[in-house]
Amino acid sequence: MQSSKRIHVDFPDATIDAPTRCLALTISDEFIRQTVSELNEQVDRVETTDQWRLNTDSYRLQNDPEISSLIDKLTRLFRENNPFKSFFIKNTLKELIVRLSQIQVRSDLLTTTHQHVNTNRLAYIVAYIRENVTRSLSIEELSDKACLSKSHFFRLFKSELGVSPAQFILTERIGRAKIILSNPAKSITDACYESGFNSLTHFSSAFRSVERMCPRQFKRQLFVVS
Template identity: 65%
Template sequence: MTVARKILQQQAVVPSWGGRLDTLVENKLTLTHEVAELNLYETFQRAQLVELEFNSPVLTSMLTGKKVMHIDNLKPFEYLPGESLVLPANKLMKIDFPEATVQTPTRCIALTISGDFIQQTVNHLNEEYPRSEPNDQWKVDVNNYHFHNGLEISLLIDKIIRLYRENNVMKPFFIHNSIQELIVRLMQTQARRVLVDQAKQHVNTHRLAYVVEYIRKNLTKTLAIEELSNQACLSKSHFFRLFKNELGMSPIQFILQERIRLAKQILSNPAKSITDACFESGFNSLTHFSSAFRTLERISPRQYKQQVS
């Protein structure tokens, strides 16, 4: 520890989260709430196989730097900013920090959530917002679930960090509601993975998976809600509500997302132009295409093509 403190003095390491810095590896600031505990981690030197384990279900999320995760018998995998990992209670993680330095620390959070609170939220969702298929139930998959954060989850994580650190008499109330929303967003993200990423496997058993595949096969056509609800054998209002509940977005938003995904594939082809990408992905206006692309991807179609060409 004497050596570590000498290094700290020479390089003037200041923890981003505040408080005293006791070690260069896995510095932690813990903030508590009645249903969840937020742990903020900051690592300033390379290390290997650092062990970490929590006694409650946990959502970890990377903020800066890179880790390599060793969990059970899974192949070690890189863990990068913008990604999260959900794990059950008492799951041992062994973590490498291949790039952490004083100048470029690795930062992440670990949010442990009461199992009872998770179950209460799941039960409430199943009672008030049942899924489209009678045999499906809302649930949180905590079996080493690794995913890229969507915009909503990224914003929620930022909000939760801010709420835990602010001085506000209503803070417990705000945190409670934000954690509950995070659990619901996680369930929607997990449901979306099945219905979107694995749609072909479920077209014969899940009506929304069937609609997802129908949309993909007809992206260049005008797709009305009435047409899609007919494909799902549901009324327009019931279809719209179920689609938004389970995928976390409206049918129109999903169609737009799929058209932009197709446009990106077309733009990756050096022989194709921006105009080709526009009309071949189902847009009928270059202006609308450019605006939608920039909204979803945060860059213009031209900038994207320059990156991938």
């Protein structure tokens, strides 16, 4: 990184008792290119015309447990006095680059889905799921729509989106439920059935698994904030 290059860091609120911290990690452009090239040689994208990439000029990343874990590991490795230190650091940096590439590709696919529906089968499937999220969707139906075998579809979906098709559908349903719950005129029962769930018990359990709180707590929190 050039010394004159500016870095924008979105610091969380900090106090004396709960300080925040910032770590700047510089990775050479050549090492990034080599790692991404190796990734493209070993792991296919859904479309042969697409490639794994890492845009280092424009990159914004929300806090991610896997990324945080890798950065913590790198910090520990740099402090160790271990004859295998350089080997461990190099491989951890490679994993970091691969995961960042996955996140960037995934973010682009999910935020600009409609720009790619005619050229990318996963983008088409994401749009299809969002349009039909309130009804039952099977792996067979989705893999048929993608013109892929079930096993190939499942592997590529998880590779590029980071979750299984079932997990993605669940997250999309919870996202829709949150929008419904944000409407004061809508009840938890409305959110349950209008987002594709068949029972309040299942809805509450699924909502908690994604949001770490039950639907009632989420709605109450919105009311208190407003």
